[in-house]
Amino acid sequence: MRRTFVKTVVATAVVAAFGGIAYAQQGKPVKIGLLATLEGPFAAGGADGMRGAEMAVNERKGMVAGRKIEIVKASSDAKPDVAVNATRKLVEQDKVDIMVGPLSGGEGIAVKEYSKTQPNITFINGSSGAQATTLVNPSPNFFRFNTEGAQWMVGLGKAALDKGYKRVMVIAEDYAFPYSQVQGFMSEYCRLGGKVPVKAWVPLGGKDYASVIARIPKDVDALVVVLGGADAVNFLNQYEAAGGDKPMVGGSITVSQDILNYKGKRRDSLVGTIAGSPIADSYDAPEFKKFVTDYQKAYPVSSGAYPSPSLFALVYYINMKAALDGLDAVKGDLSDGQKKYREALSKMTLKTPVGDVKLDANRQAIGTTFITEVVKDSQGNLSNKVLRKVDGIDQMLGMKKEEFQMGSRDVPNCP
């Protein structure tokens, strides 16, 4: 009985809210669904992603081509099934026109699969960076304006060799995103003659790195550490306790603010760590400086934001900006199953704070990567200095389509 009651009330409310309202195209607000992880391991990153997306909307004062932008937010906890449930709710229940999200790799693949069942809605990625999302069974209505994990590491192999690291050991988490990061690094590094004798794959959220530290060979010049925030700090602590002294090469989310704020004794040894990333705090192009000042103005540290926008803020900003720029290009016209809108998105050259982005045939971004190095400023704060900027990186990492293989535990390999 109770169930009857609850369901009837809810169902009646839904019918009343959505049943009779006809869709008018022009002048009506455009609803954009925004999905990020506000729970679970990436909660802090998800909140910053939301900030980035909000910035893109606020830049246009919440209006595009005379239509108001209405953001409907949803949260997941970085699990694919939760992300699909949240997305389904936004699309089918809240009736959003455009969907922006999700945050992490596995979620991205799952939401892409779901997007195929909703051909009249346009899905734009949040910050998920799994290669497979756009390489395996791509969906015609899923767009990704950010480069992914492997692309973020292009240029780092050469930088490592320039530093004199001829043999390295890889320590990375055991799932899709680190696979692609390691591939981005190794495909270049191996081609130029570097050697990777040992790869250690550790579980995500692992607490104990003793066995990995024991496996570090004496003759490697550096460690390639592709671990996310808390895992990286744990590893550093234990490596320090074990008396390790090898220099580090970092993945894109390894040398984040978490690590730069690291207070341990080995803090100084972080200076000189190189990493590949789609964002660099100290990049001095005026567009990027403006982005950083806008972020700091809108979200002071006292409100819980980072001192400088994180990767998630930037990437969500870029994807939300793409959604709005595309809407502007078609003058807010989403008729005919959003056909025109999608065409505009595919052909658009997106201006982002870190340079121009174009899409390839699979609707995946071709963009810029920064090679950064950790430096210490006069106040003793650590920050990332831009060593090099690599433009126009595509998803094939410069290889031919036939010879390209997706990154996995064993691909690529050069012991």
Add this chain to the structure above:
Amino acid sequence: MSAANWRNAMNSGAGRAVMMNRGQAAVALPLPGVGGNRGLSLISLISGIGARHVVVLAFVLAYPWFATPFFTFQIGAQSLALGLIALSLTFLGGYGGMVSLAQITVAGIAGYGVAIFGAASAADASISLGWPWWVAVLISIVIATVGAAFIGWLSVRTEGIYTIMITLAVGVAFYYLCLQNYSVFNGFQGFQRVHAPTVLGINLRDPLPFYYLVLFWSLAGYFFVKYLLRAPFGIALQGIRDNPRRMNALGFNVTAHRIAAYAVAGVMAAVGGVLLVWYNGLIGPGSVGTSWIINILIIAVLGGMRHPIGAFLGAIVFVLLQTFAIDMFDRERFNLVIGMVFLIIVLFSPDGLLGWWAGLKSRFLTPRGGVR
């Protein structure tokens, strides 16, 4: 019915409990006294059907015709599938006195089975065997049931909090096995695109057919449990819950009976697991992790463990909250709402929603001074 009859019924019935249905029960229980009891329970089942049963049944059958596809699929089908898994816990916990936290693990074994034996896309597609869906489903349910019996065999000699601990350990161990094994479970990524099949031209992935599929199995599970509780097997199980030593003295093999109960609950959890993996279209370690272990317990406790319907009520409240809490409150703090509602329900009614309902009924519906 005399104690001797009970004992005879139980000793012949316990071993067959896994496959027990009406027909086989009749074969297994030839004693006249027991047969009479069965007829009685049938009559009392029919006479027990009241207006509310008809209304609820009509409602759940008609539901997809006035609800949106979203409500049919995400709220309706998901609630029922989760309810079926929670029902297996209600059966074990409420009637067997064994709170098993490993029910989502059993469901997960079945779900992984469907992905591994059937068709799914892993990053490394070579894992899935691609057998016909019905073979994959049957094998998965059998394996999950054997797994459930094994979990039962491990834990039945413990009581209370120790049962909880040991089943929790099994659940967490299975989670880490899925997370770290790559040759069979495909590690962190699990399996994508595990879709419901197309049968006789009906695509079971569509909201409407999928809802009815889940509804069918939920009703089957519900009535199966209702029947079983009045069958000698269930009555003896409740006896074991209340006084295992006495039941043992009466000649029941308490351990075997409990393991059989685990296996029966395992069948329900396995069917729920298959439906859930089809609902999600994917399975990974996250689907069997600690958060889901706790969620199933929350669902069962929320609804109330006194009656099989509690599992489904709990699931509906749970799914509605998970889906809509974010709209009701500050978006960064919506988990607070979920926690508060759970707390309020459990705080004011230790017996969940059913306890609330019973309290309201006795307060308003019972004539003053009268006894019903």
